[in-house]
Amino acid sequence: MNLREKVDAGNLPRHIAVIMDGNGRWAKQKGGLRIFGHQSAITAVRETVEAAAELGVEYLTLYAFSTENWSRPALEVSALMQLLVSTIRKETATLNKNNIRLQTIGDTNSLPASCQKELREAIEITKDNTRMTLVLALSYSGRWDITQAAQRLAMDVAKGVVAASDVTEKSFEQYLSTAGMPDPELLVRTSGEQRISNFLLWQLAYTEFYITDLLWPDFRKEHLYEAIISFQQRERRFGKTSEQLIK
Template structure:
């Protein structure tokens, strides 16, 4: 039996630091409902959600998680009212611009996953700047899924393979699953071990469809702005109680 490193919260949860999930993915849901319950604007709910992201990123970094992927803005979120979309983009831009201050003294890396071509030039430039700024860091890798859709990601990867087949660089009979995985936004990132969704919803919502084939799921009724250390530890503790067989026995 491994030696337990104990981290306690109000529920006396215990996690084994030798058996942490390498990669945690989070669907950060419930910002709007959090604001509505308090008679506040949705924009304030999203701002509190941004604060929760900073808090959880720091906790994951401190306990030794290697990869954290968060669903910040989906390809379907463009259907929301323009004012809400503008507010979300402004918050994301603020987050990226503050990266140097937020990461001061930390060894974390930031990557943005998704179709960046549809984003503003200012946003694209800021993404490039932050990715370059942190690319040599070797601590937690924070992957921000921005204008991300799982079906679109797979579709783009298949199109890239078809282009290479057409150029004669690949033979159809030699194409492997690894070839497709290498053309996803997550190329070079291990598949998530644990996926968390807040707010009580129990859907994957077009997030990491290929990558989540053997991911463990954990759902909570807690709205994302209220998500704290005890919740991430509860999710990890539950993950560690499960027996992952990957189709075996």
């Protein structure tokens, strides 16, 4: 039995989030520049998207560029932005063919105009697709997300649209960039680092973590299967006891 056959199709996480880490280290091991690692990571992205869609996962969120990444060397950031534009341009037709919708979360207004243009066009082209939603987290951080949500909520309270006494966790979630999406049930992080790097801080409250030492450019379909199989073997209690779940 291969790994895919071991995945329980009736117990899939609706939403998988991925911290794609290790591109720079992978490139260094190969004797190349960091951008070589980013370029080589495209295959990992493609295989992960295909595997998730083929299994029936509803949402896949990829942490592509954080707000903190802007502080990297200017040459690397510039090369990353160019790579982002060319990749979106090349992959949009494939996403459309496979009935996959593209969305973004993050402060995308801070991206170069060429990136914003490619994203808008890809989102428009794929907006009616229903098989899976691929979410790119670009110029994103969890603290930015919570801050912008609080600012928008405060503005609505000031306008009288919302009463402060009526604010709940559920109503606050509608101001987050992930409004309308289920929280991730599984977070995959490559490269062995054991931190969430300011990613989806609100949304990961009860998410199961799967950390692999594999560097992102080496990630393939079978590695996603392994992560999902691990997820399916866990007991998710949400603060309750095992005995309460049995009842």
